[in-house]
Amino acid sequence: MTPNPSLSAAHLIPFIEQIVKAPKRIFNMKKLLALPLFAAGILSVTVAHAQVIVIANPAIKTSDVSKADLHEVFSGSASSFKEGGHVTPILLKSGTANDEFLAAYIGKSDSAFRASWRSLVFSGQATMPKTLDTDAAVVDYVAHTPGAVAYISKSAPHEGVKVLAVH
């Protein structure tokens, strides 16, 4: 996810006015939901994740997953998808697919992402996800590990795993 650097204070003024002028309406769910959409619109966010796919162990029941669920599982704040049981995130060590996945679905750089996981580890709330060096190693691990979910380059061979559609 690449934020457009042309964002200025002028863009934010209507957004701030919405909050300041309508304190009662802020608890109106429909309009509350409109706020992030509005904010997303003024940021002109470009999502570039065409080169990465999300894969899972075939035993996982669901065949699609929401971006919100992916974000929660890979950020350590959830350990299951809404449809399905316990899942375990698996990470790529580095590379284009890793950077694209983190930018598109987590909204963090690689160093910020791993720092946030370390925060969970040091506060006793989580264990660092398993990290593998290559797409092939990730595919092999996911194929043989119930509950495993990961991401790889779109062009990488991925027999034995399920590709999850992200919506």
Place this chain on the structure above:
Amino acid sequence: MKRVTISALIALAASVSLSSAPHALAQDLDSLNLQFHGFATQSFVKTENNNWNTLGTNGGSAAWTEAVINFSSTPEPKLRIAFQGRYFLLGTIGNSISLDWATADYKVNEKFGFRVGKVKTPAGMLNEEQDIDPAEQWILMPQGVYSIASRNSTLSHYGGVVYGTQAIGENGGKLQYRTYAGERVINGNDGLYQALRDRGFTLPSGSSGPMYGGMINYFTPLKGWMLGGSMDSEHTFGAINSATNAGFFEPGHFYQPYLYSRYDHNKLSFGGEYTRQALVKVLAFNGVPPSTSYKDQRSFYGYGIYHVTNKLTGGLYYSSTIDKKQKPSAAKYQKDWALSVRYDLNSFLYVKGEEHIMDGTYLGYSSSNNASGLKPNDKMTMLKMGVSF
């Protein structure tokens, strides 16, 4: 109680290890997902007027060092066993290795999980992570809410935590809850008791007592916006000695509420927190009528953080603390403006710089190294380097 909980934890860890051992030996240790992580920091502090805490900061001091090592194992997907040790030095406080926490954590599902052992105490927005320097923007957290001198004793308790998360409909956000109970144990050398040590008293075995509390955080439908509150109740006491007498010290039974909110959006984060601690302290020596003192500390802070680049982050906070029971003087309050810069050299190494402009002397000073008294205001420069893996 702590012996019981830690013994139970060790027994649990041993039984899990033994039950898993044949498999682990037959296959490999990888199935236990054994991990170890750590971090270490070194700080330098320089003040213009007063010596800060028990450091000789007037001339510049590097006597603030921390090193943490963390081990964890996930023998089953829902079970995690972990412990963390720490070396801590802050002036004359610490200079020892202690157990941060040691827990067995079983997460049944998103709605229900529990931890037992020596567990981190989920009080306030940041108590569970205030000691994790690699995760923080600040060198010094707002002292009125998260005091560095007494941090290690209030981080965790012996007992348990029950936790979970519940979504509110499809688009109503989610609620996160945590509730806890157990025993608070405060080391006799903890910074919390520096004022007593300054008066010549010692607490040979520290203090301890029951505690409990809970927290609710609401992650609103507006992505990045969280509201929360928690309540902590503690009632500790301990033996105390003077040069010629012995007695007991009871900091009182208190209920401490925290209210807080945070908003993270792209490169910008801002938030704030309020807390209040009101109690009656009792100090009693053999053959002498007990003396009481009162405390009604109210603290808040507000902050903003901006991620200039992936590596460079700037932050500003303002914190204010006042003790309503103190007589009017500079020792009754403290206001602190902090301007902070952090630069991550890579995923492992980082440096921080921070400038504080402080008015009032309520927090963070000891008479042991300010023999000529405290000046009512001060400026403090802090530098820190850290490494984590």
